Amino acid sequence: MEAKTVLVTGIGGNVGQGILRNIISLNLNLKLIGVDIASFTPGNHLCNKTYQVPYSFHESYIPTISKIIEDEKVDVVLPSTDYEVFYLSKNKNILKAQIVASDSNTAKTYLDKFATYTYLSKNNIPFAKSWLSGDYDFSEKDIIAKPREGRGSRGILINPENPNDLPEGYMIQPLSKGNEITTAVYVSKKNELHGLFTMERKLTNGTTTESRVIFEYDDRLRLIAQKMIDLGGLIGSFNIQSIVTDTNEIVPFEINCRISGTNSIRHNLGFQDVKYAIQEYLLEEEPDKPNPIEGISTRILMDVIYPNTSDFNKLKNSKHLIF
Template identity: 55%
Template sequence: MEEKTVLVTGIGGNVGQGVLRNIRDINWPIHIIGTNVEAFSAGNHLCDKTFMVPYAYDNDYIDFVKKIVEEEHVDLIIPTTDFEVYYLSLNANSINATIVACDASITNVYLDKYLSYKHHTSLNIPFVQSWLPSEFEGFEGDIIVKPRKGRGSRGITINPEDPKSYSDDYMIQPLHKGKEITTAIYIDKNKSLHGIFSMERQLQNGATNKCKTVNTFDNKLKEDIIFKMIDQEGIRGSLNLQYIVDNNQNIHLFEVNCRISGTNSIRHNLGFQDVKYILQEYLYQEKPSKVTKKEGVAIRLLYDVIYPDASTTSDLNNKSSNFKIY
């Protein structure tokens, strides 16, 4: 197998670190370049080389990426943060590497939860009712206010005293209660649904802490939502859907992420290996492996990357550094 170079963005976050671990686990001859907004991050020890880059929305971001691509002969870029997915997709024609992302028009819509609602409504695809604070006229029931472009559970408020006091950088939705489920889907190059993998989850600090596999709602999700989404032009690769299933078995979709999700490392070990599918299709031009899902339960834990005898972090930027996992 020919040696290739893959750039993984956002290696300071759980999504990027999961992608790195999955690539290492596959054990193919892949040289890994990692990027992050900080020079020293938790993903450094999994990379062959790392670079600090600006935030994706900064004017210099694309130029930084282009320089890395040219100097390191990068073949493939896997973006792992929402903003990087959008800006890399928007500038894909000027970057000399394959970028695994949906079209910019799609990533822009799903970068903004209110635009996601408007988009789905226009296509008759279910999505939770949403309002801007300026247009909100009240709702008989619990509500949640959240940033339109926020991630995780940052900045949310439940049942605020004055919902209309928020700017239109926020949005309002009914607070549906029930099972929270995260579903990953992989759409192959032929625009076909290659696989689906769902997990009921519990959150801690906005990210999955505990989860278990569930497939009870997959068929309904495919018929009502996923196949309609795939009918759009420009959707490809791994996407993530987040929704609540209430006591009446109704699905309330409230977020779509146009990227690999943070549970990718768990899925990888339970037979849904979307990072591997990406490498097969976009790096080696092969058909993705068959999905072989297993049932399972997972819990996240905290561990340490320790660099004995290090007095500065300036040189701790790749897997060659002396470190211990504990």
């Protein structure tokens, strides 16, 4: 295969690093370009070349990305953060590479958890009941307050004393008791539900640290995912985070319109959504059929060491060892 170039964003985070490891495992003739807001990240060693870029909302972000795409002759861009999905998708028409991202209007909706609730409820798709903080009616015994926009567990408050007085930008949801599950979904170029994959998980600081594959909710989750796809705008991977209550009700409470952080785990358990994107958008092939299997996972800390150097800003892709 003629050498091709893939750009992965957000390589300082676990999502971007998982995407890079998945691509490397495919053993294709590819050049990997990584970008991040930091000049040096733990993901640098996985790339052939890296660049520091502004935050995606900054006016210079798109011109910077556009220049990298042109200079490096990038074929495909895989964004790993929610905001980059939105801004890259919004500017697809001026970027000279394929951007594997949902439509910008759809991405914008799912960036905002309250807008997500409004949108899905209007279309009879289940999602956790939500209120803007100033509108909360005190109808629930236990509540969770969270920023409308945000990621991980940042800013979350359990049973705040004065929910109506929270800062602007907060919203309220019932504090559902039960098991948290995460469901990855891949939408093919044909706008079809190519497959889904669900795990129970434990989180530490918003990141999955332990997980177990489960199949018992697939039929119901497939109906939810299909209704979302039927609304249009979803492209490639997206993720549904849900609580399964004590009464066995599935309550989605957040939608991530991107490849999720467990991509490297599920890649080894039969659901390879990063590979499907490479097959469809880079190789112009039909994506492999998903074949999920049972499995559990845990994550460990490892070291990337750069001997005989003392300046982080000059490391780039220097010789390194992993221990």
